[in-house]
Amino acid sequence: MxxxxxxxxxxxxxxxxxxxxxxxxxxxxxxxxxxxxxxxxxxxxxxxxxxxxxxxxxxxxxxxxxxxxxxxxxxxxxxxxxxxxxxxxxxxxxxxxxxxxxxxxxxxxxxxxxxxxxxxxxxxxxxxxxxxxxxxxxxxxxxxxxxxxxxxxxxxxxxxxxxxxxxxxxxxxxGKNYLTYTTTSYKRWLQKPIFERTGASLYGTDHPKGVRMFNNASQDDVNDYLLIGQTLALKEYEKWVKKDLSILPCMVQLRKIxxxxxxxxxxxxxxxxxxxxxxxxxxxxxxxxxxxxxxxxxxxxxxxxxxxxxxxxxxxxxxxxxxxxxxxxxxxxxxxxxxxxxxxxxxxxxxxxxxxxxxxxxxxxxxxx
Ligand SMILES: Cc1cc2nc3c(=O)[nH]c(=O)nc-3n(C[C@H](O)[C@H](O)[C@H](O)COP(=O)(O)OP(=O)(O)OC[C@H]3O[C@@H](n4cnc5c(N)ncnc54)[C@H](O)[C@@H]3O)c2cc1C
Missing domain, CATH: 3.50.50.60 (FAD/NAD(P)-binding domain)
Incomplete structure (x- = not known):
C-alpha cells in the first residue's frame, strides 16, 4: 500500500x-x-x-x-x-x-x-x-x-x-451556538425533499426554552447537542409538528466551532x-x-x-x-x-x-x- x-x-x-x-x-x-x-x-x-x-x-x-x-x-x-x-x-x-x-x-x-x-x-x-x-x-x-x-x-x-x-x-x-436540529422529509411533496428545523434559526430565534448554549466545542457539547436535538425531533414527530422523518443528519450541527x-x-x-x-x-x-x-x-x-x-x-x-x-x-x-x-x-x-x-x-x- x-x-x-x-x-x-x-x-x-x-x-x-x-x-x-x-x-x-x-x-x-x-x-x-x-x-x-x-x-x-x-x-x-x-x-x-x-x-x-x-x-x-x-x-x-x-x-x-x-x-x-x-x-x-x-x-x-x-x-x-x-x-x-x-x-x-x-x-x-x-x-x-x-x-x-x-x-x-x-x-x-x-x-x-x-x-x-x-x-x-x-x-x-x-x-x-x-x-x-x-x-x-x-x-x-x-x-x-x-x-x-x-x-x-x-x-x-x-x-x-x-x-x-x-x-x-x-x-x-x-463560537456561540444555539440548538438547531435539521431533519429531512420526503413524503409531503414528492418532487423534492423538505428540510425541517427543530430549534433555533441562524439568529437564535426558536432556541428551545431551558436548553443551554453550546459554546466550547467540547465532547460534552457534542453529546448534549445530539441527545437533546434527537429527543426534541422525536417529540415533534409525536405531536405531529413533524409529519415525517425520512433522513436524519449524521453530524453535529454546531455552526461556529x-x-x-x-x-x-x-x-x-x-x-x-x-x-x-x-x-x-x-x-x-x-x-x-x-x-x-x-x-x-x-x-x-x-x-x-x-x-x-x-x-x-x-x-x-x-x-x-x-x-x-x-x-x-x-x-x-x-x-x-x-x-x-x-x-x-x-x-x-x-x-x-x-x-x-x-x-x-x-x-x-x-x-x-
Ligand atoms: C445548522 C447549519 C446550517 C448551515 N446552513 C448553511 C447553508 O444553508 N448554506 C451554506 O452555504 N452553508 C451553511 N452552513 C455552513 C456550511 O455547511 C459549513 O460551514 C460547510 O459545509 C463546512 O465545510 P467544511 O468542509 O469546512 O467542514 P465540515 O463539513 O464540517 O467537514 C469537516 C469534516 O471533518 C470531519 N472531522 C472533524 N473532526 C474530525 C476528527 N477528529 N477525526 C476525523 N474526522 C473529523 C467531520 O466528520 C467532517 O466530515 C450551515 C452550517 C450549520 C451548522
Missing part, C-alpha cells in the same frame, strides 16, 4: 475536496482520510442543502473557480434550481445560489475524486500526529489492517475542531477594509452589500511550517466568521491553501506575488469594482 504522499487532506468535506482536486491537477499525490464510509461533511450529510451565493448583492458574480465547479456538480443530477438568467430568488433578491441534493452531491464527489486519481482512505481514523522541528512529519492512522504510518510534505486540516492544530497548542476561540488563531484574526472592524495580502473578496451572505477581504494570514500560524487551516476553522471572528463559514467560502479557502501547499512543495517558501499570480490565473482573486 502506498503510504507516502505530497499532500494529506485531513478530514475534509467541501473544503478538503477542493484542495485535493487542485493538488491532483498539478500532479501531486494526494490522500484524503475519511472516518466514515461515505464522504460526509455538513453539506453531504443531509443537514445543508443550500449553496450560499457566488454573487454580490447587485447580481455580479464574484466567486468563480472551484466553488462554481462544485456548485454546478451539486445540481448535475437533480434540483436544477439555478436558472442562468434569473439565478435564484433569495431573501428579497435574485442571487447566484442553488438548492442541491446532498446524497447525489456526495456520490458525484466520489466520482470526481476517482476520476482525478485522488486516493481516499475510507473508514480510517487519525490516531497520532508526529512533529519534528516545527514541521509535521507523518500521521498514524487506524485502518481495517491496523495502524499504518503515512508520510507527506504538507498537511491541511479541515476538521471542524482544528484537531491537528490543537495538538500543537495553537490558541483557538470557540473552533476558530484557530492565525497571523491575523478577521473581525467586524474589517468590514469593507482592503488588505495587501488579501486572497479574495467575499460578500456577507445575508447582508449582500457588505463585504470582507480575507488576508492570507488567516490560513496559517507561523508556529508550524507545513500545516494550513481551511474551511470553517480559519482565523475569523464575529460577523466576519458568519461570512467565512459558508460553503462557497470554505471551498475558496481550501483552494488557496492548496496553492500555498504547492508553492511550499515546489519552491520551499510562499511568495505573496506568486500566490496572487496563481490565484488570478485560476479566477480566485478578481479585481472588484
Amino acid at each position: 502506498k503510504t507516502e504522499f505530497d499532500v494529506v487532506v485531513l478530514w475534509w468535506w467541501v473544503a478538503g475536496i477542493s484542495a485535493a482536486i487542485s493538488a491532483r491537477r498539478e500532479w501531486k499525490s494526494v490522500v484524503i482520510i475519511e472516518r466514515n464510509s461515505l464522504l460526509w461533511g455538513l453539506a453531504t450529510c443531509w443537514l445543508i442543502h443550500w449553496f450560499e451565493p457566488l454573487c454580490d448583492g447587485r447580481w455580479k458574480q464574484i466567486i468563480y473557480s472551484q466553488a462554481e465547479e462544485l456548485l454546478r456538480l451539486s445540481i448535475k443530477y437533480w434540483y436544477k434550481t439555478l436558472d442562468e438568467k434569473r439565478l435564484h430568488w433569495s431573501r428579497g433578491r435574485w442571487r447566484y445560489a442553488t438548492m442541491f441534493n446532498p446524497n447525489l452531491f456526495a456520490l458525484s464527489l466520489v466520482k470526481l475524486l476517482d476520476n482525478e486519481w485522488v486516493k481516499i482512505f475510507f473508514e480510517s481514523q487519525i490516531s497520532e500526529i508526529n512533529f519534528k522541528n516545527s514541521k509535521i512529519t507523518s500521521v498514524d492512522i487506524y485502518t481495517i489492517e491496523g495502524k499504518i504510518n503515512i508520510k507527506w510534505k504538507v498537511f491541511i486540516d479541515a476538521t471542524w475542531s482544528g484537531y491537528a492544530w490543537k495538538m500543537v497548542w495553537i490558541p483557538y476561540k470557540n 473552533s476558530m484557530l488563531k492565525g497571523g491575523y484574526i478577521l473581525s467586524n472592524k474589517d468590514l469593507c477594509k482592503r488588505f495587501d495580502d488579501s486572497i479574495w473578496v467575499v460578500w456577507v451572505f445575508d447582508t449582500p452589500w457588505y463585504r470582507y477581504e480575507i488576508p492570507v494570514r488567516c490560513l496559517f500560524n507561523k508556529k508550524i511550517k507545513n500545516l494550513f487551516f481551511a474551511g470553517r476553522i480559519i482565523s475569523s471572528y464575529g460577523d466576519a466568521r458568519e461570512t467565512t463559514r459558508v460553503i462557497p467560502v470554505c471551498i475558496l479557502t481550501w483552494e488557496v491553501t492548496w496553492i500555498m501547499a504547492s508553492l511550499l512543495i515546489d519552491k520551499k517558501e510562499i511568495i505573496l506575488q506568486q500566490l496572487h499570480e496563481k490565484e488570478i490565473s485560476r479566477w480566485i482573486k478578481i479585481h472588484y469594482k
Whole structure:
C-alpha cells in the first residue's frame, strides 16, 4: 500500500475536496482520510442543502473557480434550481445560489475524486500526529489492517475542531451556538425533499426554552447537542409538528466551532477594509452589500511550517466568521491553501506575488469594482 504522499487532506468535506482536486491537477499525490464510509461533511450529510451565493448583492458574480465547479456538480443530477438568467430568488433578491441534493452531491464527489486519481482512505481514523522541528512529519492512522504510518510534505486540516492544530497548542476561540436540529422529509411533496428545523434559526430565534448554549466545542457539547436535538425531533414527530422523518443528519450541527488563531484574526472592524495580502473578496451572505477581504494570514500560524487551516476553522471572528463559514467560502479557502501547499512543495517558501499570480490565473482573486 502506498503510504507516502505530497499532500494529506485531513478530514475534509467541501473544503478538503477542493484542495485535493487542485493538488491532483498539478500532479501531486494526494490522500484524503475519511472516518466514515461515505464522504460526509455538513453539506453531504443531509443537514445543508443550500449553496450560499457566488454573487454580490447587485447580481455580479464574484466567486468563480472551484466553488462554481462544485456548485454546478451539486445540481448535475437533480434540483436544477439555478436558472442562468434569473439565478435564484433569495431573501428579497435574485442571487447566484442553488438548492442541491446532498446524497447525489456526495456520490458525484466520489466520482470526481476517482476520476482525478485522488486516493481516499475510507473508514480510517487519525490516531497520532508526529512533529519534528516545527514541521509535521507523518500521521498514524487506524485502518481495517491496523495502524499504518503515512508520510507527506504538507498537511491541511479541515476538521471542524482544528484537531491537528490543537495538538500543537495553537490558541483557538470557540463560537456561540444555539440548538438547531435539521431533519429531512420526503413524503409531503414528492418532487423534492423538505428540510425541517427543530430549534433555533441562524439568529437564535426558536432556541428551545431551558436548553443551554453550546459554546466550547467540547465532547460534552457534542453529546448534549445530539441527545437533546434527537429527543426534541422525536417529540415533534409525536405531536405531529413533524409529519415525517425520512433522513436524519449524521453530524453535529454546531455552526461556529473552533476558530484557530492565525497571523491575523478577521473581525467586524474589517468590514469593507482592503488588505495587501488579501486572497479574495467575499460578500456577507445575508447582508449582500457588505463585504470582507480575507488576508492570507488567516490560513496559517507561523508556529508550524507545513500545516494550513481551511474551511470553517480559519482565523475569523464575529460577523466576519458568519461570512467565512459558508460553503462557497470554505471551498475558496481550501483552494488557496492548496496553492500555498504547492508553492511550499515546489519552491520551499510562499511568495505573496506568486500566490496572487496563481490565484488570478485560476479566477480566485478578481479585481472588484
Ligand atoms: C445548522 C447549519 C446550517 C448551515 N446552513 C448553511 C447553508 O444553508 N448554506 C451554506 O452555504 N452553508 C451553511 N452552513 C455552513 C456550511 O455547511 C459549513 O460551514 C460547510 O459545509 C463546512 O465545510 P467544511 O468542509 O469546512 O467542514 P465540515 O463539513 O464540517 O467537514 C469537516 C469534516 O471533518 C470531519 N472531522 C472533524 N473532526 C474530525 C476528527 N477528529 N477525526 C476525523 N474526522 C473529523 C467531520 O466528520 C467532517 O466530515 C450551515 C452550517 C450549520 C451548522
